[in-house]
Amino acid sequence: METAVQTLVDVVSVGGLYALTALGIGLIFGVMRLINFAHSQLIMAAGYAILLFFTQSAALAILAALVAAVLLALLTERAAFLPLRGADPATLLIASFAASFFIEKLMVMFVGSRPKGVDFLPFLAGQVEIAGVRLQLLQIVTIVVSLILLSATTSFLKTTRLGLEMRAAAENFRMAEVLGIRANRVIAAAFAISGVLAAAVACLFVAQTGLVQPRMGLQLVIIAFVGTVIGGLGSLPGAAFGGFLVGAATILLQALLPEELRVFREAFLFVAVAVVLLFRPQGLIPARGMKERI
Amino acid sequence: MTLQPSLTLRSPETAPLGQGYPLVAVRSLVIRYGSITALHGVDLEVNAGEAVAIVGPNGAGKTSLLSAIAGIVRPADGSIAIGGEPLAGIALPDVVRRGVALVPEGRNIFGSLTVLENLRLGATVRSDGAVGSDIEEVFASFPILGQRRNQPAGQLSGGEQQMLAIARAMLSRPRLLMLDEPSLGLAPAIVDRVYELLQSIRARGVAMLVVEQNAARAFALADRACVMSHGAFTLTGTPDEIARHERFDAAYFGVAMSAERSPT
Amino acid sequence: MAAIPSSTPVPEARPAARGWAGRLAPLVILVVVLLVLAGVAELAPTVVQRRLTQGLINLVAVVGLYIFVGNSGVLSFGNVAFMAIGAYVSALLTMPAAAKGVFLPDLPAFLGQAEWPATAGALAGGAAAALVGAVAGFPLMRLSGISASIATFAILVVAYVVLGNWTSMTGGQNSLMGLPIYVGLWTAAAWAIVAVVIAFLHQESRSGLLLRASREDEAAAAACGVHMVRHRLIAFIISAFISGISGVLLGHFLGTVRVETFYLDLTFLILAMLVIGGMRSLTGAVTGAIVITLLTELLRQAEVGVTVGTTKLAAPGGLGDAVLALLMLLIILFRPKGIAGGREIGWPSPRRPVSPQKLSPQTATRIEETQP
Numbered sequence: 004m005e006t007a008v009q010t011l012v013d014v015v016s017v018g019g020l021y022a023l024t025a026l027g028i029g030l031i032f033g034v035m036r037l038i039n040f041a042h043s044q045l046i047m048a049a050g051y052a053i054l055l056f057f058t059q060s061a062a063l064a065i066l067a068a069l070v071a072a073v074l075l076a077l078l079t080e081r082a083a084f085l086p087l088r089g090a091d092p093a094t095l096l097i098a099s100f101a102a103s104f105f106i107e108k109l110m111v112m113f114v115g116s117r118p119k120g121v122d123f124l125p126f127l128a129g130q131v132e133i134a135g136v137r138l139q140l141l142q143i144v145t146i147v148v149s150l151i152l153l154s155a156t157t158s159f160l161k162t163t164r165l166g167l168e169m170r171a172a173a174e175n176f177r178m179a180e181v182l183g184i185r186a187n188r189v190i191a192a193a194f195a196i197s198g199v200l201a202a203a204v205a206c207l208f209v210a211q212t213g214l215v216q217p218r219m220g221l222q223l224v225i226i227a228f229v230g231t232v233i234g235g236l237g238s239l240p241g242a243a244f245g246g247f248l249v250g251a252a253t254i255l256l257q258a259l260l261p262e263e264l265r266v267f268r269e270a271f272l273f274v275a276v277a278v279v280l281l282f283r284p285q286g287l288i289p290a291r292g293m294k295e296r297i
Numbered sequence: 298m299t300l301q302p303s304l305t306l307r308s309p310e311t312a313p314l315g316q317g318y319p320l321v322a323v324r325s326l327v328i329r330y331g332s333i334t335a336l337h338g339v340d341l342e343v344n345a346g347e348a349v350a351i352v353g354p355n356g357a358g359k360t361s362l363l364s365a366i367a368g369i370v371r372p373a374d375g376s377i378a379i380g381g382e383p384l385a386g387i388a389l390p391d392v393v394r395r396g397v398a399l400v401p402e403g404r405n406i407f408g409s410l411t412v413l414e415n416l417r418l419g420a421t422v423r424s425d426g427a428v429g430s431d432i433e434e435v436f437a438s439f440p441i442l443g444q445r446r447n448q449p450a451g452q453l454s455g456g457e458q459q460m461l462a463i464a465r466a467m468l469s470r471p472r473l474l475m476l477d478e479p480s481l482g483l484a485p486a487i488v489d490r491v492y493e494l495l496q497s498i499r500a501r502g503v504a505m506l507v508v509e510q511n512a513a514r515a516f517a518l519a520d521r522a523c524v525m526s527h528g529a530f531t532l533t534g535t536p537d538e539i540a541r542h543e544r545f546d547a548a549y550f551g552v553a554m555s556a557e558r559s560p561t
Numbered sequence: 562m563a564a565i566p567s568s569t570p571v572p573e574a575r576p577a578a579r580g581w582a583g584r585l586a587p588l589v590i591l592v593v594v595l596l597v598l599a600g601v602a603e604l605a606p607t608v609v610q611r612r613l614t615q616g617l618i619n620l621v622a623v624v625g626l627y628i629f630v631g632n633s634g635v636l637s638f639g640n641v642a643f644m645a646i647g648a649y650v651s652a653l654l655t656m657p658a659a660a661k662g663v664f665l666p667d668l669p670a671f672l673g674q675a676e677w678p679a680t681a682g683a684l685a686g687g688a689a690a691a692l693v694g695a696v697a698g699f700p701l702m703r704l705s706g707i708s709a710s711i712a713t714f715a716i717l718v719v720a721y722v723v724l725g726n727w728t729s730m731t732g733g734q735n736s737l738m739g740l741p742i743y744v745g746l747w748t749a750a751a752w753a754i755v756a757v758v759i760a761f762l763h764q765e766s767r768s769g770l771l772l773r774a775s776r777e778d779e780a781a782a783a784a785c786g787v788h789m790v791r792h793r794l795i796a797f798i799i800s801a802f803i804s805g806i807s808g809v810l811l812g813h814f815l816g817t818v819r820v821e822t823f824y825l826d827l828t829f830l831i832l833a834m835l836v837i838g839g840m841r842s843l844t845g846a847v848t849g850a851i852v853i854t855l856l857t858e859l860l861r862q863a864e865v866g867v868t869v870g871t872t873k874l875a876a877p878g879g880l881g882d883a884v885l886a887l888l889m890l891l892i893i894l895f896r897p898k899g900i901a902g903g904r905e906i907g908w909p910s911p912r913r914p915v916s917p918q919k920l921s922p923q924t925a926t927r928i929e930e931t932q933p
Contacts, residue, residue: 036707083894087893092706092707093634093635093636093707094897096707097889097893098894100829100889101833101886101889101890101893102886104829104886105890107886108882108883108885109883111879111882112877112880112883113877116879167417167418168421170410170414171407171410171418174407174410175405175407178401178407179418180389181367181369181390181392181393181399182390182393182419182421182422182469183390183391183393183394183421183422183469184390185390186390221825225718228714229712229714232708232711232712236708236711266722267723268722269719269722270719270722273715273718273719277697277712277715278700280700280704280708280712281699281703284703284708286708
């Protein structure tokens with residue numbers, strides 16, 4: 004019983020982390036059909052901001068992470084994607100791939116590629132006992148933060164004027180512009196939100212691993228990409244759900260696979276994804292309007 | 298079944314119209330897609346309060362013309378002015394702020410958003426406090442939209458979606474309403490209702506530019522009509538002149554002439 | 562307006578009338594360029610010669626990637642996985658049994674004993690990659706363009722995870738050493754020519770032409786009865802084969818295979834070469850590989866540094882990669898069709914027809930699909 008609950012908490016917390024990552028990616032894709040590889044660098048930038056400030060205070064480090072990720076998100080949007088408005092998704096994909104590598108290599112050039120230890124929020128490593136089950140505090144915090152951010156993003160999209168414009172632009176960008184919605188403002192807002200989500204992921208991730216390095220966000224982002232595809236590219240609930248699913252699946256595989264096969268869990272995961280896509284090429288929660296767009 | 302068109306004449310959000318200029322002036326407009334030329338030097342004027350119909354076969358370039366005036370397609374050559382001001386430097390989202398609203402072909406309502414959200418987006422360019430009451434007026438005119446205000450617009454029937462698309466465009470309080478094939482894909486009874494609605498909007502002094510393959514419908518609404526074929530106007534005049542012109546059919550399929558010069 | 566392509570694809574310029582001599586022009590010119598390049602490299606110092614050999618191996622990989630990406634318009638991030646598969650399969654088949662006994666004691670007997678000739682091993686490596694390409698491509702090619710691109714990432718990750726942990730077959734994270742080193746300048750050049758010929762034959766074939774038609778307009782091509790998925794899959798399999806061969810070459814050039822080699826950095830390098838050269842033509846693929854090889858060599862010199870008087874001036878490590886990434890970004894921003902501009906090279910002609918692209922203004926955005 005206790006292991007089952009612990010596994011469940013494990014599944015939900017890792018799933019939540021991936022859901023946050025996938026949501027940040029899905030938001031940008033929804034609004035401008037861009038798969039943002041550089042999302043991984045947003046997480047990295049937030050990670051290094053934590054490294055700079057964590058010795059002074061945790062709150063300051065979190066604030067710095069937010070500022071760094073949001074600024075970098077807006078900067079990449081300005082420099083790499085603004086000049087490409089109206090370009091096809093493949094061109095945008097290459098641009099984001101190049102931007103992502105450029106930022107990473109620049110970082111390697113200046114700080115080197117070796118990981119640096121960060122003792123961020125050490126108290127989260129402690130255990131708490133809830134209803135007789137011992138759980139790691141960090142996992143509880145991860146679940147709570149994920150829930151808060153997912154619902155905050157949802158209610159932003161549902162209830163605010165900007166959120167409405169963002170959903171309209173996500174469904175039919177050109178028509179939104181015809182109605183007078185200022186695309187650049189909407190896109191910048193989407194990037195800022197993806198920066199916030201990336202910063203949150205970075206804080207949780209750094210607290211968990213205790214390391215920062217130029218490539219720290221990569222694994223998360225690649226798996227989250229696959230999550231957005233399986234959830235249904237262009238659909239925001241699909242992105243969050245798909246992200247949760249792939250994250251949860253990695254933990255379930257870890258728990259259920261026999262010892263000697265555990266190292267192959269990503270392979271199992273991706274093969275399972277391919278099988279799902281064989282039956283549902285549009286993903287589990289297909290986006291409206293994506294079919295005609297191709 | 299009327300939209301509250303009193304709103305259309307006081308437009309606090311849109312820039313003042315240049316005096317003495319036509320609402321829209323299109324001069325020698327050329328549109329190209331890659332190596333394909335869709336419009337070869339088209340001239341058109343629409344004055345305040347006037348309704349103009351453009352008819353022609355599929356692929357004649359009608360949609361290109363509307364897209365160019367709406368700022369979606371940039372001209373390869375020629376010019377477009379709205380109220381005397383060139384469109385060239387105006388970003389797409391600002392065109393509607395100049396008082397030009399488009400109901401595109403296929404309606405393009407936001408299917409995943411609710412009816413109410415679609416209408417609120419129509420009023421994007423407005424910041425006055427009357428948006429809410431204008432939307433209530435729409436619901437009063439179209440009870441079916443009111444009943445389904447919180448349902449996804451994608452669940453509406455084709456005719457209801459067309460009404461929603463027109464109402465959405467009207468919420469920007471345009472001086473010129475442009476419609477691309479408003480009767481397309483609708484049953485004749487529904488088309489009657491759509492044109493009744495357009496008639497009532499027109500009666501309140503909103504200028505209109507209607508593109509149709511269904512010439513008879515558009516002619517009944519318009520003050521002036523143009524026949525377009527192969528990217529150029531082949532016949533222009535009053536709907537009556539054109540409909541009775543002996544070479545209307547030929548013009549429709551591509552022989553250039555002008556009804557204004559020919560005796561009727 | 563539901564189906565707004567955000568930009569209108571401009572059909573590429575194709576001279577209306579060109580005989581077989583004109584048709585073969587890109588092939589002949591590219592082969593001659595490769596031969597000249599190899600001939601010049603022959604005269605260069607050993608170090609430079611080795612770098613150029615590696616450049617030719619990369620060229621094979623770029624051409625392999627081009628066969629799929631250039632013709633289908635779908636990006637692939639998975640081709641480096643095929644390189645890895647080719648390298649490992651060829652290594653297992655050609656390494657001396659004694660070396661395998663040391664590094665891979667748990668190999669099944671038939672593999673442990675196998676000592677195939679080099680070419681047979683290379684072809685087997687390519688075939689294994691093609692087979693994996695066929696199996697993986699079957700579900701993935703059905704996806705729409707952008708989803709398919711992302712899903713090819715899955716191939717890369719799966720190959721990386723499997724090869725990196727299948728210790729009995731690959732040695733896991735450790736390097737596999739003792740591969741016969743038979744790839745020199747001329748072997749690499751020969752395979753580069755083979756790759757260019759295969760890519761050319763494919764793109765001039767019916768399947769290749771239909772695939773390119775579908776690239777210009779997926780919806781229209783599908784409506785015209787092009788079995789897009791099938792032709793995509795064919796291109797993907799050929800692409801996997803050539804990529805597999807390039808992996809084989811790399812393994813037998815270095816003499817070692819390491820799973821880390823075949824991951825994101827190599828993916829980035831190969832993709833950057835293709836993008837910078839121009840991913841819509843074979844000429845672009847070859848140009849990109851050559852230009853970037855030469856440029857990287859210059860930057861490597863800069864990182865090593867030059868001694869001026871008593872001070873040593875050296876660029877910071879990692880500069881080369883950063884410059885390459887920046888270059889790729891600038892190309893996509895300012896010359897999205899790459900150096901080659903989406904065209905194939907042709908015979909020089911005094912009265913070359915002006916391409917329609919030059920006549921047409923900036924590509925307009927369409928409101929509807931079927932507008933004239």
